[in-house]
Amino acid sequence: MSRTGLLDALEAEAIEIVRETAAAFDRPVMLYSIGKDSGVMLHIAHKAFAPAPIPFPLMHVDTTWKFAAMIRFRDEIAKHYGVDLIVHTNQQGVADDITPFTAGTQEYTRVMKTVALREALDQYGFDAALGGSRRDEERSRAKERIFSLRLPGHRWEPRAQRPEMWHTYNTRLTEGQTMRVFPLSNWTELDVWQYTRREGIPVVPLYFAAERPVVSRDGALIMVDDERFPLRDGETPELRLIRFRSLGCYPLCAAVESPAATVDDLIEELITTRLSERAGRLIDGEKSASMEAKKVEGYF
Amino acid sequence: MAGLLRIVTCGSVDDGKSTLIGRLLAETLSVPEDVLEAARWTRRSGSIIPAGEVDFSLLTDGLEAEREQGITIDVAYRHLDLQNGLRAIIADAPGHEQYTRNMAVAASTADVAILLVDAARGVRTQTFRHLYICALMGVKTVIVAINKMDAIGFDEAAYRGLAERVGESAAKVGIERLLTLPVSALDGDFVTSRSAAAPWYDGGTLLELLRSIEVADRSRSPHFRLPVQLVLRAAGNYRGYAGTVLSGGIRVGDEVTVGRTGVSARVAGISVAASEAQEARAGQAIAMTLDREIDCARGDLLVQQGEARVPNDRFAAELVWLSEQPLARGRTYELVSGPLRIPATVTGIRDRVDVESGHRHAARDLAINEIGRVEIATDAPIMLDEYARVRDTGAFLLVNRGTGDSVGAGLMLHDLRRGSNVHAQAFDSDRAGRSVALGHASKVLWFTGLPGSGKSTIANAVERELNERGIHTYILDGDNIRLGLNKDLGFTPEDRAENVRRVGEVARLMADAGLMVLVCLVSPYRGDRDAVRARFAPGEFLEIHVDTPLDVCRERDPKGLYRRAAQGAIPNMTGVGQDYEAPLSAELVVTGVGAPGPIAHTIVAEVLP
Ligand SMILES: Nc1nc2c(ncn2[C@@H]2O[C@H](COP(=O)(O)OP(=O)(O)O)[C@@H](O)[C@H]2O)c(=O)[nH]1
Numbered sequence: 070m071s072r073t074g075l076l077d078a079l080e081a082e083a084i085e086i087v088r089e090t091a092a093a094f095d096r097p098v099m100l101y102s103i104g105k106d107s108g109v110m111l112h113i114a115h116k117a118f119a120p121a122p123i124p125f126p127l128m129h130v131d132t133t134w135k136f137a138a139m140i141r142f143r144d145e146i147a148k149h150y151g152v153d154l155i156v157h158t159n160q161q162g163v164a165d166d167i168t169p170f171t172a173g174t175q176e177y178t179r180v181m182k183t184v185a186l187r188e189a190l191d192q193y194g195f196d197a198a199l200g201g202s203r204r205d206e207e208r209s210r211a212k213e214r215i216f217s218l219r220l221p222g223h224r225w226e227p228r229a230q231r232p233e234m235w236h237t238y239n240t241r242l243t244e245g246q247t248m249r250v251f252p253l254s255n256w257t258e259l260d261v262w263q264y265t266r267r268e269g270i271p272v273v274p275l276y277f278a279a280e281r282p283v284v285s286r287d288g289a290l291i292m293v294d295d296e297r298f299p300l301r302d303g304e305t306p307e308l309r310l311i312r313f314r315s316l317g318c319y320p321l322c323a324a325v326e327s328p329a330a331t332v333d334d335l336i337e338e339l340i341t342t343r344l345s346e347r348a349g350r351l352i353d354g355e356k357s358a359s360m361e362a363k364k365v366e367g368y369f
Numbered sequence: 370m371a372g373l374l375r376i377v378t379c380g381s382v383d384d385g386k387s388t389l390i391g392r393l394l395a396e397t398l399s400v401p402e403d404v405l406e407a408a409r410w411t412r413r414s415g416s417i418i419p420a421g422e423v424d425f426s427l428l429t430d431g432l433e434a435e436r437e438q439g440i441t442i443d444v445a446y447r448h449l450d451l452q453n454g455l456r457a458i459i460a461d462a463p464g465h466e467q468y469t470r471n472m473a474v475a476a477s478t479a480d481v482a483i484l485l486v487d488a489a490r491g492v493r494t495q496t497f498r499h500l501y502i503c504a505l506m507g508v509k510t511v512i513v514a515i516n517k518m519d520a521i522g523f524d525e526a527a528y529r530g531l532a533e534r535v536g537e538s539a540a541k542v543g544i545e546r547l548l549t550l551p552v553s554a555l556d557g558d559f560v561t562s563r564s565a566a567a568p569w570y571d572g573g574t575l576l577e578l579l580r581s582i583e584v585a586d587r588s589r590s591p592h593f594r595l596p597v598q599l600v601l602r603a604a605g606n607y608r609g610y611a612g613t614v615l616s617g618g619i620r621v622g623d624e625v626t627v628g629r630t631g632v633s634a635r636v637a638g639i640s641v642a643a644s645e646a647q648e649a650r651a652g653q654a655i656a657m658t659l660d661r662e663i664d665c666a667r668g669d670l671l672v673q674q675g676e677a678r679v680p681n682d683r684f685a686a687e688l689v690w691l692s693e694q695p696l697a698r699g700r701t702y703e704l705v706s707g708p709l710r711i712p713a714t715v716t717g718i719r720d721r722v723d724v725e726s727g728h729r730h731a732a733r734d735l736a737i738n739e740i741g742r743v744e745i746a747t748d749a750p751i752m753l754d755e756y757a758r759v760r761d762t763g764a765f766l767l768v769n770r771g772t773g774d775s776v777g778a779g780l781m782l783h784d785l786r787r788g789s790n791v792h793a794q795a796f797d798s799d800r801a802g803r804s805v806a807l808g809h810a811s812k813v814l815w816f817t818g819l820p821g822s823g824k825s826t827i828a829n830a831v832e833r834e835l836n837e838r839g840i841h842t843y844i845l846d847g848d849n850i851r852l853g854l855n856k857d858l859g860f861t862p863e864d865r866a867e868n869v870r871r872v873g874e875v876a877r878l879m880a881d882a883g884l885m886v887l888v889c890l891v892s893p894y895r896g897d898r899d900a901v902r903a904r905f906a907p908g909e910f911l912e913i914h915v916d917t918p919l920d921v922c923r924e925r926d927p928k929g930l931y932r933r934a935a936q937g938a939i940p941n942m943t944g945v946g947q948d949y950e951a952p953l954s955a956e957l958v959v960t961g962v963g964a965p966g967p968i969a970h971t972i973v974a975e976v977l978p
Contacts, residue, residue: 075456077653078372080642084654085598085613092599092667092708116643117611117654121603204446211445218773231775232443232470232691234477235764236596236615236707241773255373255458257448 076264079256083110084117085236086215086252087199091117091124093240094197094248098155100186101127103139104316105272106201106253108146109261112270113252114199115150126153128198130189132181133158134169134318136294142273149271155193159185169320170299181318187223190247197240197248205257215254221245258314259339266332275313278330282306289323372652374457374584376449377475377508379499380485385516389485389554390447390459391425393575396561399450400428425554429461443471451580469502469724469738473689473778476506477764481582483512483575484535488527488551489520492534494725497542500535501724504542505687505740505780507760511539512548512578519553523567542727548578588650593617593625594754594762595671596707601656609640609656610665612708615761617673618650619657624674627665628752633674634659668709670752670762680750683785685719687756688743690735692769692776696743697734702776704747706765711751713767717744744785756780809840811880813905814976817892817952818915819944820930821922823961824889827915830969831976832887838977840885845876847890848928860941866897873901880909885976893943895950913972914952917961919944 087110090097099114101107114123129143147154159167162180169177190198204210214230216238222245231239242248253261265272283290284304293306298320300306311324312335329335380386391408394400408427410420418424429447449457460479462471476482482503486496503511513535521527532549539547550559551567552575558564561576573581594616601609619625619636626633638658639646649655657671665671690696696715704713721732721741735741756763767777814831816824825846832842847868851858855871858864869892876886892898902910922944923931934942943949952958957975959968 074372075454077642081372081613081652081654084642088598088611088654089708118601119640119643119656120607121601121609205448211447230443232474232778234474234766234778236613236761237705237764237766239705239766239768239773239775241703241705241768241770243771243773246773255446255448 377479387426391428
């Protein structure tokens with residue numbers, strides 16, 4: 070068993086899951102977030118059906134606050150893999166001026182991401198949505214299934230989750246049910262990068278170090294990606310050598326100062342750091358709440 | 370394929386499983402630093418571990434809290450970095466109410482099990498249960514971690530005693546390979562580092578033992594299995610049969626056979642993860658082209674030529690019941706095995722196993738967490754493997770078609786051959802399905818006796834009483850049938866035999882439709898009646914001898930038969946010109962003298978359990 074063997078095994082499992090999704094559901098879709106995990110998932114879909122085309126569309130839920138570089142990349146990549154791309158935005162949210170700056174982070178995320186996704190799934194009648202989440206992203210995902218059942222209204226009900234055994238997946242849906250499918254469940258961040266390197270999968274350049282304009286807010290480095298960014302008094306963006314470990318809406322993504330400019334550098338850096346990736350996302354970065362409070366929230 | 374080692378962990382509450390797994394994850398750097406940090410400063414009430422030290426049990430304990438909130442999570446999956454470039458996935462089944470079911474789920478994919486025994490509490494009935502489920506689900510290697518050795522001062526004799534007892538149980542259930550080691554999850558001895566506490570132990574640490582496990586190399590199996598997930602079509606008439614090889618290997622040029630049809634073709638091309646290849650082996654996701662067009666679709670199983678068995682629609686299986694709603698005989702489900710989906714009926718429940726002793730007992734149903742042997746009939750013949758031979762193509766789920774829930778996990782044991790009495794048994798059981806729908810069992814009450822003995826009168830009374838109880842009935846009367854279906858038959862022994870046979874077949878069809886059938890037929894020959902009886906399962910055919918003295922029959926003579934026979938008009942009249950062979954072992958003998966009501970009452974009491 071070797072590192073190659075590991076990547077081969079993870080790839081084979083992901084292909085099997087993507088194929089099963091395409092074959093077992095009436096209207097599957099692949100959620101595409103433009104990040105590295107989505108990149109791997111899309112590449113795997115390409116391999117799963119070659120030489121036939123990918124038999125389902127890609128869908129990007131666009132909050133309108135993604136990095137400009139991500140949007141350019143997205144449109145190129147859809148062409149590269151010859152796949153239909155659906156872009157969906159919660160127009161009501163736009164009309165209500167729900168932005169990372171006007172609404173709280175939670176409310177913004179709920180309206181522009183969660184609600185937007187549900188809306189899109191309903192509008193197109195998709196019964197299965199492939200997503201690039203991994204179990205190593207956070208501990209609560211340890212219990213998530215590869216085929217994760219959603220009840221009517223897209224509700225996730227732990228009690229309704231189905232046991233997963235052997236290579237046999239129960240894909241049966243009753244009225245109103247849908248499925249979220251996670252082919253990369255068993256991958257780690259390191260696996261994703263090593264596979265990306267091995268396969269030469271294109272990624273958004275923001276993952277690699279470059280001098281970029283940033284401001285420092287509450288200890289986090291935020292990139293000023295466009296003129297919509299409201300600078301506070303006395304704030305002036307300065308150029309720093311930064312990169313991103315995960316990508317999302319630019320006002321919510323904390324950059325890390327790092328000189329890693331290539332995939333090789335990045336993998337090297339990853340092996341030596343052990344900080345969980347999500348610590349870099351402001352959304353999840355709880356300020357060190359008292360342990361008592363965490364208990365009450367049911368964290369443990 | 371080499372790649373991922375899959376581990377299942379088993380232990381009873383408080384054996385120290387969370388602590389052991391947590392420590393293993395932490396010491397192999399499989400837990401991110403921030404999670405570890407949280408486990409330094411968070412404490413559960415009652416914990417005596419000083420703040421600032423890692424409480425390892427918290428690393429895996431998210432699930433425990435959920436349990437307290439009443440949420441049942443069956444299995445949690447965690448990465449374990451084996452620190453040599455290799456990866457393991459730990460499937461951890463919380464050890465509570467749904468334990469058997471959860472453990473079976475976690476063990477279904479495992480190559481190796483870590484079984485905890487609490488040295489202070491000793492070997493308990495749960496230990497046998499863990500071993501039993503591991504053996505059942507095909508986990509080849511079990512590592513027995515005898516934990517809390519610190520609590521017994523690393524006593525060698527105590528350890529050896531425990532190891533021996535576990536070894537005996539493991540041998541009994543048929544575990545192939547057993548490794549035993551002493552550990553202290555709390556202090557860390559022999560988890561990832563050796564310890565001076567037990568100089569008498571010269572084996573490896575838990576981590577070393579895990580690294581020594583060979584991932585089950587299914588590609589070495591001689592049984593090539595490719596379940597077809599989908600057929601890829603592309604330009605140039607490309608037709609690729611896509612799926613994951615679950616066992617064995619295949620090369621370009623080999624002949625493969627579709628299990629369902631027995632039709633073969635030669636492998637023209639193989640692509641492994643979209644790259645062209647000359648061969649493929651277990652664990653790889655491939656697409657295969659064949660040298661000719663054959664009927665092969667999603668759900669079909671491709672095997673090496675010569676390996677295809679005759680597909681069958683009846684088989685015996687070991688079933689782990691997963692649903693709150695108990696399994697009852699006669700229910701129809703969707704059987705799912707890989708990409709295969711087909712309606713299937715549980716036609717019989719043979720027994721249930723006591724997982725704490727391994728003993729089997731007769732059973733009529735299976736409740737959640739119970740395991741038992743059942744008989745299954747599918748809507749069309751399929752090719753499932755015996756689980757012991759090829760795990761992944763011998764396994765299936767039963768899915769409730771209404772709710773979509775997975776209610777049963779099955780392991781195929783063996784085919785039930787057609788044509789034999791086994792077949793009749795299975796046939797009979799199909800009827801059980803309709804019985805469930807109608808709400809009662811279907812049987813044939815075969816009234817035999819001399820002409821005028823009172824068969825029809827009694828049968829009518831029985832029917833009335835059955836109908837009052839909501840039971841669906843039908844009376845097949847010999848005379849009526851001779852006017853229609855059997856009007857070509859006379860009264861020679863041959864024709865009488867044929868008469869009885871046809872009536873018997875009609876009765877069988879009606880019983881199959883779910884009816885309680887009452888047959889009134891002289892049927893004078895024992896051999897003819899026995900031939901009909903042989904067409905039924907035990908208990909479904911009740912012979913009722915209406916034993917009325919010939920004098921009484923002659924006296925009644927409701928149809929004037931005896932009179933005409935006496936005049937020589939009916940030469941073969943039973944009881945006059947031909948003998949009546951009374952049954953030797955009828956289920957019931959009644960005397961057709963007196964009011965029919967009480968006689969009918971006796972019969973109904975006998976028929977309805
Ligand atoms: N003395 C001693 N106590 C242990 C050891 N491992 C676990 N424990 C204690 O046993 C109790 C149950 O442990 P836990 O890991 O929560 O058990 P689980 O229910 O099997 O997950 C806790 O109080 C642990 O501190 C050990 O090796 N030695």
